[in-house]
Amino acid sequence: MNARKWLAVAVVTAAAAATLVGCSSTTSGSSSGTLSFAEDKGWNYKPLSAAADKDIDISLKTTSYSSSQDAFQALIKQSLRTPKAPDIFTWHTGSQLEALVQQGLVSDTSSIWKKAIANNWVSPAIEKMYTIKGKQYCVPLEVDYWGMFYNKKDFAKVGITTPPTTWNDLMTDAATLKSNGITPFYSQGGNPWAFVWYMLLMSGTDLKEYNAINAGTAKYTDPEVKTVMDTWLDMIKKGYFSDPGSKTPTTTSFKDNSSAMQAYGTWYPGSLSQVGLKAGSDYGIFPIPAVSDQGGKTPVAVETAPVCVTSHSANKATALKYSQWLMSPAAQSTWSKSQGILPYNPKATAPNATLQAFGKQVTSSSYEAYLRYYEAAPAPVLTSALNNFTGFMENPGDPTKYLQTIQTASAQYWASNK
């Protein structure tokens, strides 16, 4: 009996101990030179890791969580305080980065930015997106400018020889395409792309209002927004957009000539190459013209993929060294070549002339960069906006009730986050 009793006690103790160990096991400081990297894009980091290994003796152990943005965000937020946190991870700028910084969960990278700016590796406009209360956090893996990708075959078929440079030209071209049976623009409801046309039309009509709304100082129910939504409604009614409920992948729609123009960031060529489309011969890209004059400057949406360093990572020094290297011409040339995208570092080489020309154009002084809506809107507002814009696209009509709902979410958010 005693033996049994002791056995039972031993079993209980072992089980309890196992549970505790499971809860608190610490990652022993991983061997120098390897960083654990959690990411949400599903991109191929092997060439970048190989280059870093060669240049600075640091390699990446990548774990991808690209299938669910929600799961990725919950995982990062919950793990950052624990010893299981990755050394570095991809994130989003704007309110999402602010939330992490407020809690002291990401490392200050101000000294890295200072050097990068001094070396002319990155423009100060981008630095702004990484600046919170005067300090910089994280570094950009890439910076993407939004433009209109257009199918050259579709344009040629209806006799459009040069891409439009004004809003009126764009609308004329859209009408021409439509009358020839080609849907001019791609649009998609739901998360994440339901915001695209609100963003393009709002910023293109009144960038100040767009920025003020995202800062909580203007309202979605302002008459300026209603006007923009009416423009959108008019375009929907003219049949300028593809079916927002279609589940056809955007690249397929582009390749199959189902929508002639698609607005995306300069990361899009990486996706288009996967369906065999080539920049220059199959498609081109042009800056999206402003709807109305905004002091001579054309607004251009910018998004950026930050890589952040966990503040209490055991490999913090290595991670910061890696961050510095990531902004270098060598790293950016490798990355843009492997992804087929535009590098933000002017000293790096772009993979093709089409992107090079577009990049040069939108970073010139006649363009004004603004933060993409997906990053600029606070999370609860973004969720509400994506839902309501989807509702508006599915049932085109008076936008007022949709705008009111988004405004409720916005007012609620800004009441507690001033």
Next chain:
Amino acid sequence: MTSSNPMRHQRAAWAFMGPGVLLVLLAMYIPVVYTIYLSLTDYTGLGTPNFIGLQNYVTMFRDPAFLTSLMNTAIWVVGTLVVPVGMGLLVAYLTFGLKGGSWLRIPFLIPYALSGVAIGVVFNFIFQNGGALSQALTFLGVPGAQTHWLEVAPLNTVVMILASSWQGIGVNALLFVVGLQSIPKEPLEAARIDGASGWRLFTTMVWPMLRPSTTIVVGLSIVNSLKTFDIVETMTQGGPNRVSETLGVTMYTDTFQSDQYGLGSAVAILLTIITVAASVIYLRRQLTIGDASGKGEVAEA
């Protein structure tokens, strides 16, 4: 075993049960208590949760999306009672006693092996705009090819209930068949001799005697439909514009998409209360009817 001291037996028993009890406590009850706590805070997934009393519950009932979700969940409960349970009974009754009846039931049972997500993906392919169904309707020249099955409420919820029924009919039929097998033959034969047949035989004899099976099937169906998540999340993500959300999806959206962990927890708690209350009320009522004493006490197992 020489000792017969009951206290020692008790202690030994606890020592053996200990790990199991500890695991249940750790894995089930602590999260529930923590969720109740979170539902009373403004937690955003980061930082420290601040206590805000019942504010989340107030917000929840003022949110039109939540009320839509509540209504959709009710449609799911009724829908899954009518279609998969009703059809399950029909399949069981029609094939019961037939030669090769079990072979006829197999096609209905196979979808049960699939996960809800797989069902969602397959039916998405069928019901999406320009999907398999639209193409089939166009080919046959039948009107309705332009219908946006997954975008109009409450049509999208109905469509998803049908998708989920495709999976649920088989297992319900199986449970009903087991019930039919357990019905004694003598009373049925006596009823037949007295002239009962067809619909009358079913309603007066078979249906009452099927009660134990019906109780289980309906009980499971209520609980499962209340916690509907996977099919909706894969087919419409609760959209467009939250019109097809169920409470499970609302809980997920509020928590992980809107970063309102407190509000999401409040929905989770309400969902738990509804599910437990529905099960207890239903089972108590059913077991009372079956209990000859009529005291309404659930017999101890």
